[in-house]
Amino acid sequence: MNAQQNQALAARMEEEQIPETGPAYREPTDRIAAIKGDLFASPCSLCLERPILLQRFPKTAQGRLGKKDHPLVKRAKALAFLMSERQPRIYDNELIIGNMTSKRTAANYYPEGGSINILEDLFRLEKRQIPINLTFPEKIELVRVGLAGLFSSIGGRALLKPGRFVHFLDFFRAKRYFITEEAGIGHQVGGYYNVVHQGLQHPDQIAGTCLETNALPDGTPLNRDQVAFYQSIRITIRGIRTMATNLADLAEKMAYQPGMSDKRRQELLASADACRHVPYYPARTFLEGLQSCWIVHVAMNLEDFEQGMSFGRLDRILLPLYQKDLEQKSITRETATEIMASFQLKTCETLPVYSERIDQYFSGNGVAQGITIGGTDENGNDTTNELSGLILDAYAQIRTREPALHVRVHEKTPSWFLDNAVATVQLGCGKPSFFSDKAVVAALTQAGMSTEHARDFAVIGCVEMASQGRTYNSSDAALFNLPLCLELALNQGICYGRRHFGGRMGAMTRPVEQMQSFEDVADAFRIQVEHAVAEMVKVIGWLEETYRIWRPTPVNSMVTEGCLAKGRDVTWGGALYDLTSIQVAGLADAGDSLYAIKQLVFEQKRFTLKELLHILKTDYRDHPALQQELLHQFPRYGNGIPDIDRMTQLAADIFSDAIIAHRNSRGGRYIPGIYSMTCHIAFGRLTGALPNGRGSGKRLSNGLSPADGADRKGPTAVLRSAASLDSRKWANCCALNLKFDRKTVSGNAGRKALAGLFTTYFSQGGMQVQANVLDAEMLRAARNNPAEHPGIVVRVAGYCAYFHDLQPSVQDEIIERTAHGLG
Amino acid sequence: MASGNPKQEAAGLVFSIQHFCLQDGPGIRSLVFFKGCPLRCVWCQNPESWKPIPELGFKKHLCTNCRTCISVCPEGAIVSPGQIRSEKCRQCFACTDACPSGALIRFGKPLSVKEIREELMPEYPFYQNSGGGVTFSGGEPTLYPEFAAHLAGSLKRDGIHLAIETCGLFHADPDTLSASGTITKKDTAQTAHPETAGRLLTLADLVLFDIKLFHPEAHRQFCGTDNRMILDNLAMLARRYHQKGGPLIWPRMPVIPGITDTPENLEGWGSLLAELRLNRLTLVPFHHLGEAKREWLQLEPGPCIHTLTGESMEKTLRVLTKIGISCFAPGEEDWPEYISS
C-alpha cells in the first residue's frame, strides 16, 4: 500500500468509526446497571483475609520448614500460600471474575505497610467521612492483626533503629515531606502486553531454564541470590495459577447449581474455561485478555499494596484479540463494550484505607488504577483505534470513581477520538485526563529512556509515568513541601511557629540581615530545598534496604522487563528503568512568594527583608491591607504574564535540580513530579504565612495550578502560564486542574471549546491537563466554603467568570440554573 | 468626554476584555466590551456599559473596610467605603488603584489599538484551534467607528475571525434621544455616521444583530428610543449579505418574559426575518444576573421581571418555528453551515 492509499484508508476508517463511538454505546446495559447497583449497595469495609493468611503461613508445616529460606523464597512462598488459600468469590452478572478482597467493596489490609494506622480510628470507624463497616468480632480481629504486625511494618523496621529516631519523628510529623513509600511501592504498569499474548508460562520457562542451567539467559553463572530469585518467580506463578484454578472451579460449581439460568451458566462456564487457561497461557479471546490482566492485577495488589496499580495501554494490548473475535463474529461492538464495562467495574471493588489523620494527605484520590488510551507506537505512528473509543464508551456506562482514564494526545490524534474523550469529560466525573505525547516523551528521554521506550509510556495511577512493562518507578515515593523551605530560608532553618523538637529543622542559612540581594534569598531557599531533599533521600534509602529483605515483589518482577534477564527482583534493581519520584506541593505559592519578595524588598523597597519576615511571623496581623493587596492586586502566576511565570519556573528548577542530583539505592534515578494529591492541604496547615499573601495554615497551591484565587483571567491564561514552563525535567509529569460549571462547557460548543483548550495547551508545550465539570451540589459546597473551592469558572449571562468573584445572590442563581439544567 | 469624537479616537473606551467566551460567535473567543450604549433597555445585564465615560463601581461583598480609599482620595469625595459623592469626584481613580481587595473598581479605560492587540495576541492559538476569534461587544462598538475599524483592520491582518455585536442603532440624533427622557445629552456619545459604521461592519466576518421589540412605540418604551433606524439597518445589512457578500448577519434576541416574548412581538420579528431571508435567531434567555451590577454602580434596581420558565421558552420556540425561523441557544448555533457556504 502506498502512502496515498494509506491515507485514504485512514480517512475511511475515521469516517466509519465516528458513528461507532456514539451515544448508543454509552447507556449502561441491564447487566452493567445491575453490577453497579450491587457494588454501590455494599458498604465499604476492611478485609482481613490477607493478613490472617500471611500470619498463619509461618505456622504451617511448609512455613516452619522454610524458616531458613532466602528472603526472596520466603516471601514467594508466603504469597503463593496466600493466593492459593484465599476464598474465591464470583458475583452476579459479572463477565470478568476474580475477587479483590473477601468482601464486595473493601480495602485489603497490609500489616507490612501503612495499614496499621487505621487503628487510630478504631472507635469511630462508622463515623469517619468514609465510613468503614466492621462487625464487633471483626474489630477484635483487626486489633489482633494490627498488633501482631506492629513491629513488622516496613516503616518500623527501617526507622526504629538507633540513630534514626530524629528521622522517625520528622517522618511522622510530615512537615517538610511526607514519605509515602513507607506504605508500599505499588504504582506499577506491568507488561500486560506480554501477560496477555505470551502468558506467565514465558517467565516461568525462563526461570526454569536458568535454574536448570544454573546460568542467566546470557550465560553468566547464577549466584545464590539469583537462584533464589528464579525460584521465587516459579513459586509465585504456581500460586497465581492455583488462584485462577480456584476461581475456575467455583465458576463451574456455580454454573451447575440448580436454578441457574442457561445464559448465566454459559457465561460462568466461559469464565471457568478462561481461568483454566489464563494468565498462564496466552489469551485466545478478548474476554480472556481482560481476564488475564485482571488476575495478574489481583496478584499485584495482594503482593504489594493497592495504590496506582495500573493496566497500561489496553487499547493497544487487546486490539489483536478484539479484531480476531470480531472477524470470527464471536463478539460484537456491543458485547465487547459490555465486557469492558464489567472489567472496569471490577476496579471499584478496592479502596485505600487510611486513618483520617493520613487521609488529609490523600483524601478522595481513590486507588487510581490507570488505563491509558491513544498515543503512538515506537516509531511515532498513531495507535488510536476502535478500542480507544470503546474503553471510553464503557466508562460512560459506569461513571464510577475507578478506574482512572488517561488519554494520550499528539498531533495526529484523530478528531473523533478527541471528541469522544471530551464528551466523556462532560459527564462530570473528572475523567479522562489528557497527556501530551510530545512533552511527556521529551521528559522521559531526558530521564534516560530510549525514544522508542518513552513513546510506549503509560500513566501510573493519576499522572505518573512509566514505559509500560519496563519500568520500576516508585512513582509516589514522597511528597515535598516547597513553600516551607522558603519559610526556613528566611528564618535560618527554623519554623516560624513553635520551635522544632531539637531546635533547627532545616539547614543553618544566614539571617535575613545578611541577605543583600534577591539572589541571596534564592540561594538560601536552594540550600534549604537541597537539605530537605537529602534528608528525605536518606530515609527512602533505609526503606529501600528494608524492602529488599522483607518485601520483595516477585509478581511485579515477572512483569517488568530486565528482572528475568538480570536474575534480580525489582526491589533489588532488576528493572530496565529504575526510578524514584518525588512530588512537589505549593509550587505556585513558592514562585509567587519569590516574586513578591523581589518586588516588595528589592525593587520597590517598601520593606526590608527583616520587616517582611516580621510581617510573616505575625501572619499579616498588623498589615491586613498589604495582605489584601498581595492577594488581589499583585501579579501572580496563572495570568499569562511571562515575568511572573518565570519565578515559578525558578522555584520548579530549584526543586527539580535538587531531586535529580540523587540516585536511589538500586542505582536508579530520582525524578520530580509536579502534583500533590491532597497533600497541599495537610502541608498548608503546617506552613506559616507566605510572602504572596497566603495566610498561615491555609492550603498550598496544588500541582501546576495557580495559587488559590490567583488566576484572574480565566482558563486560557492559566493554560498559557502553565504551558510556558519548561517541563523537560518533570519526568514524573504534572497535574493541572481546570474547573467549570456544567453549563459553561455543555453541548457541542462546550465540547469544541474544551478540545480547543487542550490542543492549544499541548501545542504550546503543555504536558497534562484535566477538567472537572461540576454539578449543582459541588457549586453549593463552593458557595458555602469558598476558600476550599477556588478557581471555578462559571458562565454568567454570556461570559465566563470566577464563581468566588460573584455575589452570593448570583451564585445562588447559578446553582439553581445548574440544578435545573436551565439555559 | 465624548469619546465618539473622531479626533479623540486614538483610544477606545473599553470596560473589559474577556477571554474564553463561548457564546458570542463560533469557537473560543475574546470579547472586547466597548463602553457606551445609545439604548437603555430596562432588562440590561451590563449597566456598566451604558455611559461612554469611565465610572466607579463598588462591590460591597469584597470590601474589607480598610478605609484606604478614603485616605487616598485627593478630593475628599469618599464619605465612607462605597459612599462616593459624585459631585466631588473628579475621576482620578486613585481610590480604585489603592483599594487592596478589588472592592472599588474602575469601569472603562481608554485603550489603544496596540494595547488591545497585545492583550489579544497570546490568545490567537486558542482561536485557531477552536475556530474562534474576537467579538466586539459592549455597549455599542459602532460608537467608536474609527477606532474600532482600526482595531478590526489590524485583527483582520492577523487573520483573526471577527464578529461585531451591535444594537443596530448606528445613526441617531442625540437630541431625539434626550427627548425620550431616558438618556441625558451628557451621557450619550455621538452615534456613528453610517459610512464609518458601514466601513467597520464590512471588516467583520459576522454581525450579531440584537433585536428586541418590533413595534417602534414598544421599543421606545422599553429601550429608550424608536427602532426605525434599527430596522433600516437590519434590512440594509441583510441586503448587503445577500447581494454583495457582506458579513454574515445573525440576529439575536433576549427573551424577556412578558416583554419580548409576546406573540405579537415574536410574530412581528419572525415575519420580518423571513422576509429578509434571515431565517435564524439566537434566543438569549433572561437572567437576573445584571441586578448585582446595578448595585455596584449604585443605580436604582431595574423593574421586576419574572424568571424565565421552560414552558414560556417552549412557547416562544413554537411561535418562531412556525414562521420558519430556526432558533438556537447562545453558543449552540450551527455556524459551520454558514461559514462554509
Ligand code: SF4
Ligand atoms: S476617583 Fe479620585 S476623586 Fe473620585 S472618589 Fe476615587 S479617588 Fe476620589
Ligand code: SF4
Ligand atoms: S479601599 Fe477598598 S476595601 Fe478598603 S474600605 Fe475602600 S473599598 Fe473597602
